[in-house]
Amino acid sequence: MAPRRGIAPEALGPTITVGEILVEIMATTVGEGFLGPQPLVGPFASGAPAIFIDQVARTGGAAGIVAAVGDDDFGRLNVTRLARDGVDVSAISVIPGKPTGSAFVRYRADGSRDFVFNLVHSAAGDTAMTAEAEALIARAGHVHVMGSAFGIAGIGEILLAAVSSVKARGGSVSFDPNIRKELAGGETRKRIDEMLAVADLLLPSGEELFVASGKTDEAEAVEALLALGISEVVLKRGAQGSSHFSREAGRIDAPAYKVDEIDPTGAGDCFGATYLTCRRLGHRPDQALAYANAAGARNVTRQGPMEGVSTLAELDAFIAADADRKILA
């Protein structure tokens, strides 16, 4: 692998990712699971890598995704949506006979969620290194790695190939470990370590910082990760805001925006995509952090994981309105 030189500028080529595209169907009542007929709403475009890359494009960055969907309305809904928002969809394969992935989600009274997934055996499980994927990777300037994508057959290998290719051309890598502690053993631990060894930007939330670093103290965890050669560690604290850590700028905290939460799904992905893209477009870490916080906050005010993606103009308006609210309050 080539040495790390920090987040590569936009001029080097588009930000790409590899991973699952799916639809989300949401229960409209709070309760336990799907053991009987109930009101639902959907299908919503979804999949953490898809949400991420859609927000990259909306922020104004060049963006592309390697993925696979079925030849059905759920696939068309996603591909049409990504293309409309400016994502390069040339490397999304349509797998005949396989359904597009789906997730049914219901919130319980305690805020936890019940899921019924069709993902591993959906079209996403047939994601492969096609000629179109190779072409997209060959012109990419940055690869975003979603840890959860390693759980789907074939996607891990494509991600590793993309990282090698982009790094060899002086591009950069971001890594969202989104892996639960209980799953971070064996092969998964190996993948995490491989990604920590190449990532220029790490985007952990909460416990993931400790899982990634192997430390239990926040400052020690950050120090260990920066010592590995990661340029920027950006910690997502949800309703408690976020923090940037780097050798150059030290620690920068940004408070969260107060919003009425409708649906938290996708907020972390929008946050990460906005931070990364602002940095690639030349914004300072503190500016990127403020935009990223606004993007996460704005996303949770909309039902549907990808319905609250934002342009920078929308984020400017959101931030200005928030300032007004604070003066009036």
Place this chain on the structure above:
Amino acid sequence: MAPRRGIAPEALGPTITVGEILVEIMATTVGEGFLGPQPLVGPFASGAPAIFIDQVARTGGAAGIVAAVGDDDFGRLNVTRLARDGVDVSAISVIPGKPTGSAFVRYRADGSRDFVFNLVHSAAGDTAMTAEAEALIARAGHVHVMGSAFGIAGIGEILLAAVSSVKARGGSVSFDPNIRKELAGGETRKRIDEMLAVADLLLPSGEELFVASGKTDEAEAVEALLALGISEVVLKRGAQGSSHFSREAGRIDAPAYKVDEIDPTGAGDCFGATYLTCRRLGHRPDQALAYANAAGARNVTRQGPMEGVSTLAELDAFIAADADRKILA
């Protein structure tokens, strides 16, 4: 194969079937497809073989099914429901890691339907001849064959084995060809002919009568099928009622009940299950036909394919209420 002796009485053993179990998710608005978020309702227990066997049990017949579901709420919903209604669920396998089948359904303004299916690659695709399936088949007195089930890997073979086993013990076979004309070539045609050669009861609807017989005139089609050795041909005419044809009883017509249609899915399966079970329980063809018409009509007044299944007591009440309506009208 043993010679055909007509529909076997209940004493010979339970009615069984082999086929897909799935959940149905229904759009609550009329329109085209699933290209955007919209109000839905579900999951409803579904799958033509599952609806059929549930109605057999509700009619008072012994009933069992060989099938496969995922280890998820959609599978549990179906298995719990079938067991509650009295179906032997011992031969339903739970396939780890595979999702339970699903179908999204939306009605268009012209009454046609758009679907998004996950079936062939769902747990249903892993239906296999387990020890439990062998045990259920070994004690069965009748096999119902749903033509659509031949479309799923593995199910056709189990159905053929069940037919051989049951026939060898003097049991009987019913066949619902539910296969579209465009799909009735090659392998499918071969399956249809194999089933016509063993069926004691044929349950075609509309065009299926002509596809099965190769004739284009109704009387000729029926004659050709009876000449093959099928004891009873029962033609489903939907809102136009139904007709029984046999060498013994000739032609018997039964008018449909007038109802406000909420959801036609499952009506044909409830009709067939009620007719078969009434005959196995000793009812005359005209009585069985009246109950079957009532079961089909009552089913369409409920949203959800399996929500309108009926006991004979419920059908008696439905028929009595209909007579009252006619007097008052």
